[in-house]
Amino acid sequence: MTEPSPVFLRHSRQFGEFRFVYPVVSRRAQGVSIGVNLNPDKVCNFNCVYCQVDRRDPGNKVFVELDRLREELQTAIRLVQSGELFQQGRFSDTPQPFRRLNDIAFSGDGEPTTYANFDEVIQLAADVRRAEALSDMKLVLITNASMFHRPTVQRGLSLMDENNGEIWAKLDAGTPEFFAKVARTRIPFTRILENITQAAQIRPIVIQSLFMRWNRFPAWKEGRLRPIANDSTTSCVGEGKSSWCRFTPSPAPQRSPSFPRSVRMKSETLPVA
Ligand code: SF4
Numbered sequence: 484m485t486e487p488s489p490v491f492l493r494h495s496r497q498f499g500e501f502r503f504v505y506p507v508v509s510r511r512a513q514g515v516s517i518g519v520n521l522n523p524d525k526v527c528n529f530n531c532v533y534c535q536v537d538r539r540d541p542g543n544k545v546f547v548e549l550d551r552l553r554e555e556l557q558t559a560i561r562l563v564q565s566g567e568l569f570q571q572g573r574f575s576d577t578p579q580p581f582r583r584l585n586d587i588a589f590s591g592d593g594e595p596t597t598y599a600n601f602d603e604v605i606q607l608a609a610d611v612r613r614a615e616a617l618s619d620m621k622l623v624l625i626t627n628a629s630m631f632h633r634p635t636v637q638r639g640l641s642l643m644d645e646n647n648g649e650i651w652a653k654l655d656a657g658t659p660e661f662f663a664k665v666a667r668t669r670i671p672f673t674r675i676l677e678n679i680t681q682a683a684q685i686r687p688i689v690i691q692s693l694f695m696r697w698n699r700f701p702a703w704k705e706g707r708l709r710p711i712a713n714d715s716t717t718s719c720v721g722e723g724k725s726s727w728c729r730f731t732p733s734p735a736p737q738r739s740p741s742f743p744r745s746v747r748m749k750s751e752t753l754p755v756a
Contacts, residue, residue, distance in 0.1 A: 490577050496520055496591065503547060504555035506568060508577050514585035515568070515577075516623070517559045521547055521604060522593025529594065529627050530667040531655075533693060536592045547598065549607055556611045560584065564615075586621035586649075587612070596630035602638035609646040621647045625691075628652040629670045631678035640682065650688040652679050655695070664697075 491510045498505040502523060509516040525542030527534070562568040563584045569577050587608050589595040598604060608622055622643050630636045640650065656662035659672040682688055 490574065490581075493573055495573075498559070501555045501559070502543070502545065503552045504559050506559050506563065506574070508574065508581050509585065510581075512585040512588075512623075514581050514583040515563045516586050516588045517556065517563070517584070518591060519552070519556070519587060519589050519595075519604070519608070520591030521589060521595045521598040521601075522591050523547070525592040526597075527593035528597055528629055528668060528670060532665055532667065533695065542592060547604070549603065552604070553607055553611060556587065556608065557615070560611070560615050560617070584617070584620055586623045588623040588625060590623075590625040594627050594629060595624065596626055596633070596636045596639070600635065601630075601633075602635050602642060605639040605642040605646075605648075609642055612646060619647070621649050623649045623651060625651045626653070627666070628654070628675050628678045628682070629668075631682050632674070640685075644686050648686075650682060650686070651691050652682070652688055653691045653693075654679065655693050665695075 490508045494507050496505045496518065503520050505518045505520065506515050507518055508514070523543045523545055525536055525538050527536070559568075563582075566582065568574050569582055589604070589608075595601070605622065612618075612620055612622070624640075624643060631640070640648070642648075643650070654675065655665045656672070662672040662675070679688065679690070
């Protein structure tokens with residue numbers, strides 16, 4: 484098996500003098516993903532056991548300045564489109580097929596949907612996308628799904644729907660007990676399931692899970708992911724892998740916090756980058 488290019492392992496959120504925007508070459512996106520960090524203060528409402536954000540180093544206590552964010556997004560997009568980005572040291576070994584812009588991704592050092600004016604930021608990104616005539620470019624939200632019930636987030640998700648949006652919601656557990664162990668949050672597991680289920684009634688969403696070993700025991704083997712693994716087509720497990728499953732909308736709204744059995748999923752296992 485050939486080794487992946489080192490460019491795929493570089494996920495630094497520092498890019499020159501930029502504060503909120505950072506390009507990365509993503510194997511999954513098969514191109515450049517322009518990250519937007521709405522949590523430069525590194526505050527998150529989860530405290531996942533595997534989180535890679537280094538919170539020993541305090542973040543910047545800065546508000547997200549929308550004008551600056553717009554300017555940084557435009558500059559980053561133009562650097563990718565002109566090819567200038569790939570002349571910079573850290574991007575110079577980007578394989579040719581990956582020298583393309585795929586998306587603007589809301590991710591960063593915390594949960595992006597906790598940002599108070601989430602819909603404003605999505606509108607800003609949609610405006611930049613339109614102004615740069617990038618109708619193929621996606622808007623991607625990487626989220627823990629904890630805030631979908633907020634009106635500002637629901638407005639933001641609707642704006643994403645209108646602008647080639649894609650939601651990647653993480654779900655690493657199938658029981659409240661295992662969820663509490665992994666996510667280490669006061670937010671109830673039922674809220675996450677309800678939020679994901681309701682969002683999936685409106686548009687397809689992607690579930691991203693990390694199937695980890697817990698005390699050297701493969702965590703999924705006790706059915707800990709049963710709520711997302713109740714469809715016979717599901718095979719999205721892999722030791723030491725991260726996986727994703729695509730949920731398509733179910734025809735009728737569900738009252739139960741469990742996922743409907745009719746939801747179809749497909750999966751792919753990816754090596755952890
Ligand atoms: S939700 Fe994401 S940023 Fe927050 S603790 Fe978990 S992995 Fe880290």
